[in-house]
Amino acid sequence: MNLFGMTLGALQEQFAELGQPKFRARQTAEWMYQRGARTFGEMTNLSKELRQKLSAQHEILRPEEQARLDSADGLTTKLLLRFADGTAVETVLMRQPYGNSICISSQAGCNMGCKFCASTLHGMERDLTTGEMFAQALHIQDFLREEGSGVDTVVVMGSGEPLMNYEALLGFLHLMHEPYALGMGYRNFTISTSGIVPGIYRLMEEGIPVNLSISLHAPNDALRSELMPINRKYPLRDVVEAGRAYGERTKRRVTYEYILIDHLNDGEEHARELCSLLSGQLASVNLIPINPVVERNLLRPSPERIRHFETMLQSRHINVTVRREMGTDIDAACGQLRNRHMN
Ligand code: SF4
Known part of the structure; x- marks a missing residue:
């Protein structure tokens, strides 16, 4: 065993x-x-x-490191870890100014079908277990320990929709928190969801103050359904309402992720719609200029368009940041390394 x-x-x-x-x-x-x-x-x-x-x-089964890529600036390390059954997932370490942040996967592949995401191209292979999620964190913790540091924050934002693998996710959070494991405070975790509304409410009831990050990527249902099929099941208003409830109950700020795609969702009208959607909510928006998906004609806006979108949100008192890019030289976009491995 x-x-x-x-x-x-x-x-x-x-x-x-x-x-x-x-x-x-x-x-x-x-x-x-x-x-x-x-x-x-x-x-x-x-x-x-x-x-x-x-x-x-008994045995101590740990995943094997199948591939490891370090960015030229040495700040980002991307790993492909392979479990005993051959399933492989990506895990990323980002050495941020505020500490070591890791991004772990919750499923091998994903069946959410978001148009801009490489993790969903082969569908979902299977859910990961609590131990497999934990193993990703520990793999990085082990080599950071040799450098005299450790994992400071965890985002569950790799491949998979964590709220669709709820029990394993919860087990992972609890295990990471235990003093005989990594002893990490719940505030150091961020769960990223494509907007699984019942999962958000369920997490809210757990009484653990983890941060929530919701992928919006569009300010209206028509466009969001085009980019993220899950929007047909859980429309925008319900998702934002769940985010508001989560923030109020847990007192944690909810972050809305918004991938900026050239001339698709980055216009002035989109900025205005986004502001009215989020008005009155203790929330922040994280703008992410897209890693271009040329086959789908999803391109990155110019720096001027990105700046203009950001300014429009700021002028309406929305707390907004533009994500600092890390590791683009090593295919840091979710799923690209795993796809290469599968191909
Ligand atoms: S963005 Fe997240 S939820 Fe959407 S397909 Fe990719 S991994 Fe799945």
Whole structure:
């Protein structure tokens, strides 16, 4: 049985079956999650007999690093991690001025069908488990530890729609928070959703103050449905209403992501519509100039158009930032590395 990714409670059950006290389970968790142990043989404060028993009956299954790309400026590292069944996912480390931020995947591929996204081109292969999401974070934590640092913030914004893999996501958040694992505060997590309305309300009820990021990308239903098919099921007004409720209940600022696409959603009328949609809400807008998808004729607006859109939002008192680009020289756009691997 694979012990990696188990909570302390689940490990204690396994150890009880071996006739071992609970503290042995905690020691093992700390070896696996805090000290980077990949074999039981490394766990030198367990007896030799116990280490042999564990090695005979259990394993510590971690994903393999299939590919690793470092950006020329050294700030971004993109990894393709492969699990035992051959499924591969992307995980990214961004060394930001405010700390080390990682972006993890919640599903292998995605079936949401967003027009601008490479992760959905092959559909969804499968959901990831809590342990597989955790393994992505720990993979990066292990090599950061050698540099004398660690993971500071986590965004669940890689391939997949996290709120469609809800139980595994919740397990991941709890495991990352546990003191025997990474001990990270919930405020250091951001969950990015394409707007799964029931999932937003469910997350709101959990009582954990994680940040929410909602992909809007268009200020009206007609255009949003064209770009994001999920809008036909959960239309814009319901999504924004769920975002408002989430912000009010959790007291966390909700971020609306808005990919800017040349002459598609970046006009003055779009800026005005977006402002009226969000007026009165404690929210901020993150403008993301698109990584061009030439086959679909989705191109990046000029710097002047981007600046003008930003200014229009600012003049209407919307808190707005333009996303700093990182790692474009290593295909940082979601899904591109995995697609190359699959092809
Ligand atoms: S943007 Fe997110 S939700 Fe949309 S297809 Fe890509 S991974 Fe899925």
